[in-house]
Amino acid sequence: MKKAAFLLHSLVTHHPFINGNKRTAFEVVDAFLELNGYVLRAKTDEIYRVLSDLGAGKASEAQVEDWIVTNLAEKKLRSRQNLDTATKEEEGRRKAQHRQGVQEDRREESP
Numbered sequence: 705m706k707k708a709a710f711l712l713h714s715l716v717t718h719h720p721f722i723n724g725n726k727r728t729a730f731e732v733v734d735a736f737l738e739l740n741g742y743v744l745r746a747k748t749d750e751i752y753r754v755l756s757d758l759g760a761g762k763a764s765e766a767q768v769e770d771w772i773v774t775n776l777a778e779k780k781l782r783s784r785q786n787l788d789t790a791t792k793e794e795e796g797r798r799k800a801q802h803r804q805g806v807q808e809d810r811r812e813e814s815p
């Protein structure tokens with residue numbers, strides 16, 4: 705989990721992109737964990753709070769690691785039919801998060 709925490713912390717705090725650093729950092733870490741057989745089980749508002757705290761310098765890498773460990777679950781193997789349904793649901797969730805993040809970026813950029 706140290707690698708996931710380092711990745712999330714680094715992407716948020718070093719601002720490698722013009723916009724969307726927190727959102728991109730979360731998606732990268734979410735994919736990293738999934739590729740390694742894990743999923744994050746945290747509510748959207750909690751994810752937003754952690755990412756905001758990171759961006760504001762209020763959360764350390766160690767705190768992020770603790771948060772990841774607390775909200776981590778092993779990925780369950782599913783049947784092919786259930787996997788297709790779950791994939792569609794996950795895609796819908798990700799699209800909704802992306803739209804929300806774009807709206808927040810636009811609000812931050814407004815004078």
